[in-house]
Structures are given as C-alpha cells and as structure tokens.
Amino acid sequence: MAFLTLESLTKTFGNQTTIHGIDLAVERGEFISFLGPSGCGKTTTLRMIAGFETPTSGTIKIDGKDVTDLRPNQRNIGMVFQAYALFPNMTVADNIAFGLKVAKKSSAEITKRVKEMLELIKLPDVGARYPYQLSGGQQQRVALARALAIQPKILLLDEPLSALDAKIRISLREEIRAVQRALGITTIYVTHDQEEALSMSDRICVMNDGRIEQLGTPFEIYNYPTTRFVASFVGTLNILNGQVLDSTSGRLGIDDQEIFTARELGGASTGDTLSLALRPEALSIGHANGGSNNLNGTIDEVHFLGSVVRIRVRFGSNIVSLDTFNRPHSAPPERGQPVTVNFTREDILVLDRPAI
Amino acid sequence: MRARIGPWIAIIVGMIYFLVPLIATFEFSLRMKRGEYSFEAYRIVLGDPNFQASFTYSALIAVAAIIFGVLLVVPTAYVVQLKLPRLRPLVEFITLLPLVIPAIVLVFGYLRMYNSSSWIPLTNSVRGTDFLLTCAYVTLALPYMYRAVDTGLRAIDVRTLTEAAQSLGSSWPRILFQVILPNVRVAVLSGAFLTFAIVIGEFTMASLLNRPAFGPYLQLIGANRAYEPAALAIIAFIITWACMGLIQLFGGGRQNAARR
Numbered sequence A: 001m002a003f004l005t006l007e008s009l010t011k012t013f014g015n016q017t018t019i020h021g022i023d024l025a026v027e028r029g030e031f032i033s034f035l036g037p038s039g040c041g042k043t044t045t046l047r048m049i050a051g052f053e054t055p056t057s058g059t060i061k062i063d064g065k066d067v068t069d070l071r072p073n074q075r076n077i078g079m080v081f082q083a084y085a086l087f088p089n090m091t092v093a094d095n096i097a098f099g100l101k102v103a104k105k106s107s108a109e110i111t112k113r114v115k116e117m118l119e120l121i122k123l124p125d126v127g128a129r130y131p132y133q134l135s136g137g138q139q140q141r142v143a144l145a146r147a148l149a150i151q152p153k154i155l156l157l158d159e160p161l162s163a164l165d166a167k168i169r170i171s172l173r174e175e176i177r178a179v180q181r182a183l184g185i186t187t188i189y190v191t192h193d194q195e196e197a198l199s200m201s202d203r204i205c206v207m208n209d210g211r212i213e214q215l216g217t218p219f220e221i222y223n224y225p226t227t228r229f230v231a232s233f234v235g236t237l238n239i240l241n242g243q244v245l246d247s248t249s250g251r252l253g254i255d256d257q258e259i260f261t262a263r264e265l266g267g268a269s270t271g272d273t274l275s276l277a278l279r280p281e282a283l284s285i286g287h288a289n290g291g292s293n294n295l296n297g298t299i300d301e302v303h304f305l306g307s308v309v310r311i312r313v314r315f316g317s318n319i320v321s322l323d324t325f326n327r328p329h330s331a332p333p334e335r336g337q338p339v340t341v342n343f344t345r346e347d348i349l350v351l352d353r354p355a356i
Numbered sequence B: 001m002r003a004r005i006g007p008w009i010a011i012i013v014g015m016i017y018f019l020v021p022l023i024a025t026f027e028f029s030l031r032m033k034r035g036e037y038s039f040e041a042y043r044i045v046l047g048d049p050n051f052q053a054s055f056t057y058s059a060l061i062a063v064a065a066i067i068f069g070v071l072l073v074v075p076t077a078y079v080v081q082l083k084l085p086r087l088r089p090l091v092e093f094i095t096l097l098p099l100v101i102p103a104i105v106l107v108f109g110y111l112r113m114y115n116s117s118s119w120i121p122l123t124n125s126v127r128g129t130d131f132l133l134t135c136a137y138v139t140l141a142l143p144y145m146y147r148a149v150d151t152g153l154r155a156i157d158v159r160t161l162t163e164a165a166q167s168l169g170s171s172w173p174r175i176l177f178q179v180i181l182p183n184v185r186v187a188v189l190s191g192a193f194l195t196f197a198i199v200i201g202e203f204t205m206a207s208l209l210n211r212p213a214f215g216p217y218l219q220l221i222g223a224n225r226a227y228e229p230a231a232l233a234i235i236a237f238i239i240t241w242a243c244m245g246l247i248q249l250f251g252g253g254r255q256n257a258a259r260r
Helices: A043-048 A092-102 A109-118 A138-150 A165-185 A194-200 A218-223 A226-231 B003-028 B040-047 B049-082 B084-099 B103-114 B126-154 B158-167 B172-183 B184-200 B204-208 B215-223 B229-260
Strands: A004-013 A016-026 A031-035 A059-062 A077-080 A154-158 A185-190 A204-210 A211-216 A238-246 A253-256 A257-260 A273-278 A293-304 A308-315 A320-323 A337-344
Touching: A004 A043, A004 A204, A004 A293, A016 A043, A016 A211, A031 A043, A043 A077, A043 A154, A077 A138, A077 A218, A092 A109, A092 A138, A092 B215, A109 A138, A138 B172, A165 A194, A165 A253, A185 A194, A194 A218, A204 A218, A204 A226, A211 A226, A238 A320, A238 B049, A253 A273, A257 A293, A293 A320, A308 A337, A337 B049, B003 B204, B003 B229, B040 B229, B049 B084, B049 B126, B049 B158, B049 B172, B049 B184, B049 B215, B084 B126, B103 B126, B103 B204, B126 B184, B126 B204, B158 B172, B172 B184, B184 B215, B184 B229, B204 B215, B215 B229
Parallel strands: A031 A185, A031 A204, A077 A154, A154 A185
Antiparallel strands: A004 A016, A004 A059, A204 A211, A238 A253, A238 A273, A253 A257, A293 A308, A293 A337, A308 A320
C-alpha cells in the first residue's frame, strides 16, 4: 500500500479551481518531485499535504490514516521553505531543537539529536551561531536539519534551492538527495527547475493547470513524454509539423522531404498534420549518427555556448536546434551552409495534433 | 560643497529650536536660590511625597497599560496580517480613532458607560476606576502601539515563520510567544515606550476620573510654583531619554544583530 495517497484532491479559491481532482500514490521512502510552471498548482498541492491549505474535496492519507482534517501541527510532517524560515531570534541549535522541545523530549535527548543533525548536514560547529551569521546554503541546510530533527513521516520541500546561486544549488541538491537516501524518508519536492527534478527524483509528477500531466521516472518523463506540454516543458524540444503520407509505414512529409517513424501512426489518416518532437541531442549533422532519417536544410544560426555549440537548421518552414560538443580544432559551421540532419526513427516522438 | 551646507544648516536650526528651550528651562530651574545656581528646586520636587506617590502611581498604571496593550495589540495585528489582511484598513481606522476623538470626549463616554449606576459600575471602587483608567490609556496609546507592532510584523515573514513553527508541531500560543513576539520585540518596546510617555504626561483622563496621577500633579505644581515645574520638566525629559537609551541597549542591539 502506498505511504502517501492523494485521492480526488480538489482546491477551489473563490470561483477558480486551482487543483482538479488529483490522484497520487507515493511509496514509502520515495523521492517524488512536483514539476511545473508557476501557477500549475504544485505548491498548493504541497501545502494541502502539509495542512496549510484545506482541500475543497478529496482526501489525503499518510500511512493509511486520513489526515485531511488534521491541523498542520498534528501531521508530523517536516517542511523546508524557499525562504529558509529559520527563527531569527534563536541560535542554529535552538532552531533545530524547537520541534523537539515542542514534543517535550528530554534535554539529553534534544542535545544528542541536535548534534546528530548538525553532523548530518556537515555543519557540526555552527550550533551557537544565529541564522544571520550563516550563508544562504548553510541556512537551508539548517532548515533541513530542523525539519528532519522531529523524525517526520514525510519531508516536504518547497523550492528549497530557488534562492541560492547555481553552484550551491547543485551541491545542495546532491546533499539533500544523499540525506534523503540515508534516512529513507518519503519526500515531496516542489520545483520548477527540470534539471533539479530530473537529477534528484525517483519519480516526477509533471503538473499543468492544476492537473497531473504525467507521472513517471525521470527517464520516462524525458524520453517518453505523453503530452505536448510535458514534451515541451521538460528539456529543450524541437517541434516539427509533418504531414501523414502513409500511416501504416509511419511515412511523413516535412517540407517536401520524407522521414519515417519507428511505429505506425495508428488513428491518423493520410493528409493529417501531426506534431513531431525531436530532442536536440538526438540530431547530428552529416551521417555520423547512422540514423535512417535525413533532412536537408541550411544553417540558420550558430550559438557558441562554451562546451556546447547550438546550431539552428532550417528546412523550409520548419526549424530545429541541435547541440554539438565544441571541438577547438574544428571550426563550427557557418550561417547559410547547406547541411544534412540525421536522426533515427526511434528518436521521433509523435505528439498530439497541432491546433490549426 | 554647497550641497553639504544645506543639510548642516537644517540640522543646526533644528538643534537650536530643540535645545534652546531645554537649556533655558534647565537654567531657570537652577535659579531658585537668589543670586546663585543650585538644585534646590530638584531637591524640593524629589523630596515631595506627592511627587513620589503620583509618579509611582502613573508608572504602575503605565506598566499595566503596556501589558494590556501588548496582549491586545500583538495577537490582533498578527491575526490581521496572517489571516485577515482584508480587514487591515478597518482595523487601522479603528486604531486611529483615539487620535481624532478628544480625550475629554472619551472620558465622558467612559463615565457614562461605567458610572456607579451603569451595568458595569467600574467607578464604584478605587480599583475599578484604576482599571478603567488603564483601559483608557490602552485606547489612547492604541494608534502608536498598533502601528509600531504592525511595522515590526511587516518586517518579518510572519506567514512562513508561522508555518515553519506549525510544521514542527507548535501550538498557536507557542508560535505567538516564542517565535513572533521575540522577533517584534523592538517594535513592542517602541510601542511600550510611547505608551509610557503618553501615560506619564496625561492629564485629562486622570483628572476627570479623580486619580492621583502624575499629570494632575504636574498641573497642580505648575499652577502654584515657579521653579519646581521647570525642574519637573527636566526630570520628565531625563526619564524619557533614559527609557529610549534602555530600549536601544536591551532591544536594538541584539535585534539588529539578529536581522543583519
């Protein structure tokens, strides 16, 4: 049985429904990310799990117990906020001890637990400091320790790395994941950063407009998006409009050129226009990729990004971007240069039909 | 260079405006003995049992008003900020009323509501009247106390701190007294200081409720003596500045350090 279950969870603010009957089952010890753009309902869902928002309908169960009507302080949930939310009037040790004092633990137990937590976050010597004496990354680690000190059933993280700079973000997300694995705590992580979600999660729940668009492992979400939204939101994606020439053999026409999909185009008729998605890393210039699909076009733009060179190629009305590694001894192609873009049949993702 | 002269002129004019009457009052308070400067007026004032009694009385009422005010205003401002932000204009309007309603109107209202033949005859007893006076001072200081606390609450992330404490299992009273109140301590102290200053100098309410407060004593001395009122003014000024210094010493330093 799932450890955390959301059943038909709905939230309405006034006349506006922000969460539309979400169903979700999270296993014990699982790390699941809510990924989506601003306003998609990921934070509202998290806040309902925490008890800060009351669902309009639906139920939330933790370890089989219905907690929908329980107050936040009765749910035994640890939460880490974007803004750290450390109590400025308390030292780091007092912050970590706060929840333990509320739970009326003995002072010996509190001292031991605080020490353990400080060691867990690799800040054993900052107990006597105040939050203002720590960097943003350190503060967020203390916030994590404070949330974990009470041994919560579930750990909720609401965009905890958004306020930090890029380098700290990467190191801290590795630390959070390591701590989560070490403790085996069920974790829900809210983010709008796809890289964070892809690199940290056991499963990703992609949300849009108050609904779950797709739930799957990072591999599935990235490689096999089931909706146009997921395909475009996760990773960079090239969308091409192709006309069905033969649905049985998967033959499509793109600006007077032909390509083939790996599977037949069930449900599509000859003459239909379909949206096709191609990841930039699936494309290569020339025939080096060994794929059976080739499209001839001209270089439209070349962006030098350091280790990677992003090249934009135009085929009539369609444009695709592809990435190649920078090679210091060979100059990147130039604008206007004719090229062949190569990719395999399996690389083509057929999305829903475009709105025309 | 010209840009720097302007502010200095303004500061000097301001200081003259502020300091000259103070120095003149101080100088006058020292001239009680003919032909020499002395602290005779201070000795008389400080030795007067009525001074000690009235000041002690007002100080006690001020402390009571501060405690009542904090217990009333901090939870109110907190709830308004956290749960009822739409009510903020209404609450602000209500807290401003004591500024536009004269004290004499307020006290007549109190006398009408709480006289000996009313439903709540507070003026029947001395303690009842003291309580009424305390409540009156809470009302009088409400605009200052509320604004000070509200400003303090706006400076911290009340919602997130509250939610963080809630997620750690904390109850509302614990959140209020261990998380919120310590973080608005300087604001509360500012409100407390303003309340103290208002109560110490207040005359109308204390006089019409016939209580032996410092305000009516000041008025009595001022009407009958020459040098003692000047000495009293200087003493009151020193007390005020001592309060401010204490606030800075015990509140400001640590709070600022915590916010840095």
